[in-house]
Amino acid sequence: MASGILLIPGPIVISENVQKALGTPSVSHTSPEFVDLFASTLQKTRQLFQAGESAQPLIVAGSGTLGWDMAASNLIEPGAKVLVLSTGFFSDSFAECLQTYGAHVDKLTAPLGGVVPLSDIRKTLGGQKYEMIVITHVDTSTAVLSDVKSISEVVKNVSPDTLITVDGVCSIGCEEFAFDAWGIDYALSASQKAIGCPPGLSISVLSSRAIEVALNRKSQSSFFASFKKWIPIMQNYEQSKAAYFATPAVQLVNALNVSIGEILEQGLEARIAKHHATSDWFKNKLRTEKGLKLVSSNQRVSAHGLTAVYVKKPAEAISALKKKGIIIAGGIHKDIKGEYIRVGHMGESACNDSLCHIQLCYEALSELEL
Amino acid sequence: MASGILLIPGPIVISENVQKALGTPSVSHTSPEFVDLFASTLQKTRQLFQAGESAQPLIVAGSGTLGWDMAASNLIEPGAKVLVLSTGFFSDSFAECLQTYGAHVDKLTAPLGGVVPLSDIRKTLGGQKYEMIVITHVDTSTAVLSDVKSISEVVKNVSPDTLITVDGVCSIGCEEFAFDAWGIDYALSASQKAIGCPPGLSISVLSSRAIEVALNRKSQSSFFASFKKWIPIMQNYEQSKAAYFATPAVQLVNALNVSIGEILEQGLEARIAKHHATSDWFKNKLRTEKGLKLVSSNQRVSAHGLTAVYVKKPAEAISALKKKGIIIAGGIHKDIKGEYIRVGHMGESACNDSLCHIQLCYEALSELEL
Structure with missing residues (x-):
């Protein structure tokens, strides 16, 4: 696979x-x-x-x-x-x-x-x-x-x-x-x-x-x-x-x-800090550059392993990213199911900078009408 | 591993x-x-x-x-x-x-x-x-x-x-x-x-x-x-x-x-027949050539995926085989725990003749005082 x-x-x-x-x-x-x-x-x-x-x-x-x-x-x-x-x-x-x-x-x-x-x-x-x-x-x-x-x-x-x-x-x-x-x-x-x-x-x-x-x-x-x-x-x-x-x-x-x-080996503290940095970068970009609204209502209650963000057409966004080889997820909360996407940024994808996973994901998203 | x-x-x-x-x-x-x-x-x-x-x-x-x-x-x-x-x-x-x-x-x-x-x-x-x-x-x-x-x-x-x-x-x-x-x-x-x-x-x-x-x-x-x-x-x-x-x-x-x-792909019937053949061969050898007694009381009630057989010194047999790179198991039935060994012959080990797993196991066992 x-x-x-x-x-x-x-x-x-x-x-x-x-x-x-x-x-x-x-x-x-x-x-x-x-x-x-x-x-x-x-x-x-x-x-x-x-x-x-x-x-x-x-x-x-x-x-x-x-x-x-x-x-x-x-x-x-x-x-x-x-x-x-x-x-x-x-x-x-x-x-x-x-x-x-x-x-x-x-x-x-x-x-x-x-x-x-x-x-x-x-x-x-x-x-x-x-x-x-x-x-x-x-x-x-x-x-x-x-x-x-x-x-x-x-x-x-x-x-x-x-x-x-x-x-x-x-x-x-x-x-x-x-x-x-x-x-x-x-x-x-x-x-x-x-x-x-x-x-x-x-x-x-x-x-x-x-x-x-x-x-x-x-x-x-x-x-x-x-x-x-x-x-x-x-x-x-x-x-x-x-x-x-x-x-x-x-x-x-x-x-x-x-x-x-x-x-x-990376050090638990450093590992967690790196997740925070990746998450903050991604969320800030989505908010400030794309003007998008996160599902989590403020920074204090925002998780660092994934981002849930409202977009106009979630299914289209998921499908467009898939064409570029990037797999993200749809919403599953009953009240807003069809209104947001979820992007995970954990482990290698958050911590291994050489992979550029989250940058690539952001770039792919930013080309879309969100 | x-x-x-x-x-x-x-x-x-x-x-x-x-x-x-x-x-x-x-x-x-x-x-x-x-x-x-x-x-x-x-x-x-x-x-x-x-x-x-x-x-x-x-x-x-x-x-x-x-x-x-x-x-x-x-x-x-x-x-x-x-x-x-x-x-x-x-x-x-x-x-x-x-x-x-x-x-x-x-x-x-x-x-x-x-x-x-x-x-x-x-x-x-x-x-x-x-x-x-x-x-x-x-x-x-x-x-x-x-x-x-x-x-x-x-x-x-x-x-x-x-x-x-x-x-x-x-x-x-x-x-x-x-x-x-x-x-x-x-x-x-x-x-x-x-x-x-x-x-x-x-x-x-x-x-x-x-x-x-x-x-x-x-x-x-x-x-x-x-x-x-x-x-x-x-x-x-x-x-x-x-x-x-x-x-x-x-x-x-x-x-x-x-x-x-x-x-x-092998065919379910052929696969099961092969397990039976391997099991019968192994059990017969142990019984007839080594004079050992199986835990299962007769052929009709003997499983074909493993053999449980009484030996004098199970721990020694397991350890001797381990030295030859063959891993077998001890007994776990409460009444006879220290009196028998168990050898699995399932999947590749039973069906892939080129591996000779069960022959090698029998040979290693037959060198021992059982």
Whole structure:
């Protein structure tokens, strides 16, 4: 398969070394070689999420969505009250997943393109006990960035017992994120966005408090998504012992090891700064030179891994770019579906200047009547 | 990663073309190219399972285990009675998964190395209404092969309303299996065994009766494993329309398309016959020339994708073969864990004579004191 310049908000362009690591022979999932590789990948995942030794990373064959099931079926019991901050399609789908496992969900819905005001969160948490709060760090449908750090501070102040779950599918690797320092309990991501790996892996991290909740849970609501099953497996691998619950996707783990390695080699801070610079450049050009309006209502709430921007004829823009070998995405937010486009700028495309991906995309866009 | 000759019962050695198809750039999961590829892979999956147009294949990022959750959370309601025929570790784990989702499981446990007599199944089904029966076609822990065709006939005779679920993780691609002709309702497999693809995909097929049950279900017990979510996605892709529920593992699907293509090119019947020939040769050599005893109690119940054989010192045998670059597996059945080894002979290793994998394995084994 060949793809041209893939600038959708995931899957993204992978580096040559990640591609090489993917296209390797199968190895035994219990071999010392794979045990070491998996242990190293788990350790790197900790660093990527800025989590310490008391936190537990999980890498499981699946997709970002599987992380929702993990949160919903392990961290709360049926009937538990959960507060979901909705900034778009993905927050709403996460809420649906929580309800599937019996959660009683209250939703604070942000105005389109914006975030839920901290004062609303404070008030709601103060008025009622919630067992979990769910924050979508970046909602890929709107490119809205939530201020996870400040929200966590509010939660810690008003309702410290409330578990904090973060959907970091479109943020880990391209937005500032500090699992331990911000006191997050569960953060989930996927391999195919800013982590720079092909799709097929659910990647997440549990706090010691979340581990305790999951392990002391009386009833189980899921099997493949069960923390009780996966935590000992990951702990064993990290202690250089093979363990089996379900067969890991060995080549994808190999690719993930390389992709997180590349991020850490560049330096997490530098990597994130580079995503910010690329995003700012692109968004500024679109706003100032093309006079376009972003879906995210201001810079403070604008994600750095993708841009959602209103254009007159989204389908025509996507098709015109495709003719030039540049693949971008359409809108998926129900209220404005046919009114905007989405351009991903994560991983290689955001960080490897020699590729000129975002410049090329901007040039191609600027030739169009937008 | 390099692996030597990988002869565990999955992951298995993949062909050069499968490896090439894996190590490709990411593509958009909604691009026409990927839509066509996915549609073609779903069609090939039908052929592989010998299922017709009324059956629905599902290909989802995950592992074989995810198929258990799919059966347990979509085809039965909590409290439903399920009959599990246990031929080893994997049947027992499937039973645990069913119980997790609220099933009331009755188990008919075969004697170690054997299968449950048809008369017992007939009697049990006659005495009580079961909503589902679960058959592990090949239990990878014992290498015991169940006679799915005859069991299905019994079910159709005695209790035609009972849904028939088959765990075909270690059988699809190397054992005779006829989804439609045998009247199976749900058959699940995984990418990394006789299908010849790397691990990371749950591959399964639903009958029209199972689709009806899943779609008319009132409550939902799972989200990522939900048939209600996945069926329309797969139907859309097969009708050349992109659809989104969770991001597919695009490179793995590309690899799967090639690996099933290779099976169908060889001819499904010829492919299965070749697995039988390789297995018979290996098992006969071990029995007659080395005087060893198989875990499976007779030829009729012996799987053709792997061999489980008692040896005096399993750990030493595994280690001696590893020194020669041949990777085999140890036992995992709780009652005989330290008493046997398992050798996988699926896919390339069973079908590509020029590799001589199984001969080399036999030669290496025959030099040992077993």
